[in-house]
Amino acid sequence: MEIEGFEARLRTVVLDGIDHPRAVRLWEVADLARYVDRDELLREQAPADPPYWALVWSGAEALARAVVAGPSFIGRRVLDLGAGLGLSGLAACLVGADVTFADLRPESLAFVAASAHANGFTRW
Numbered sequence: 001m002e003i004e005g006f007e008a009r010l011r012t013v014v015l016d017g018i019d020h021p022r023a024v025r026l027w028e029v030a031d032l033a034r035y036v037d038r039d040e041l042l043r044e045q046a047p048a049d050p051p052y053w054a055l056v057w058s059g060a061e062a063l064a065r066a067v068v069a070g071p072s073f074i075g076r077r078v079l080d081l082g083a084g085l086g087l088s089g090l091a092a093c094l095v096g097a098d099v100t101f102a103d104l105r106p107e108s109l110a111f112v113a114a115s116a117h118a119n120g121f122t123r124w
Helices: 038-043 058-069 087-094 106-119
Strands: 006-015 022-029 077-081 098-102
Touching: 006 058, 006 087, 006 106, 022 087, 022 106, 058 087, 077 087, 087 098, 087 106
Parallel strands: 077 098
Antiparallel strands: 006 022
């Protein structure tokens, strides 16, 4: 599948929940390295930014695990600011939050929308 001009793949991220593991289906950029021009990054004074929004950062994974391990978010509103692929916000959706995702890159929000749809989330 292609999302916003990027080849995408769907993967399942397993997060530890209170009573049992929970899982989020996450669309991510397939073969992310092909979108990074390493030579340009080293050569140019002002190279084009790599698609940082497309990385699943370790901090996002840690936050997502903490969210699903904590209390219910039912009835809570959450802002996932600098959402990237949206893993933390999707974890909040998983435990009942009404999440607003925000990112400077429209590609990011297209991936979040695809992931929310893949998980059957309607409150985001």
